[in-house]
Amino acid sequence: MVKKYIFLITIYGFILSSCTNDQSLFRLIPSSDSGLEFINALNSTDSLNVLSFEYFYNGASVSVGDFNNDGLSDLFFSGNAVSNKLYLNKGKLKFEDVSTTAGIENIGVWNSGVAVGDVNADGFLDIYVCTNAGEDSVGRANFLFINTGINENGIPLFQNRAKEYGVEELGYSQNAAFLDYDLDGDIDLYILTNFVKQEGH
Secondary structure, three states: OHHHHHHHHHHHHHHHHHHHOOOOOOOOOOHHHHOOOOOOOOOOOOOOOOOOOOOOOOOOOEEEEOOOOOOOOEEEEOOOOOOOEEEEEEEOOEEEEOHHHHOOOOOOOOEEEEEEEOOOOOOOOEEEEEEOOOOOHHHHOOEEEEEEEEOOOOOEEEEEOHHHHOOOOOOOEEEEEEEOOOOOOOOEEEEEEOOOOOOOO
């Protein structure tokens, strides 16, 4: 009987110790430490809200890639009502906002999905950004930011060449993906488009 109680007490102690030990696989890194301060803030207005734009809460996107070829994974955030952000990985979970210099902010554009791939096979990752707001189709033109190389500070520089590459989609694009669909060695582009209901049609 004594052995039984000793066994139960041992098991109970093991369970309690297991509950108090931090066994989590992830840990939260505060933005004050990481430098990542992106917030996809949405503020409804009389002219722009979920009633006037049904995709208001569809969200945006984030992509991971080594955009300056230093062996570290960088982060690209697309913003709906805020500008896009590119954070270069400086190592040890520290990031630097290089968005303005890189030329990817897209201020005043409702950015949604993002796809990353080396479109022109030059060894540098390029960024495809979907947009899907605005009654004017020109305002919904998607962007293909071609990585033109690294400046003297190690920051990748981008230029929008969507029209030149034939991927300036004017629909209500939500997201996209690069893949070699026909297995010819070149990456192809798949674009996911929202259904837009036309009243009276």
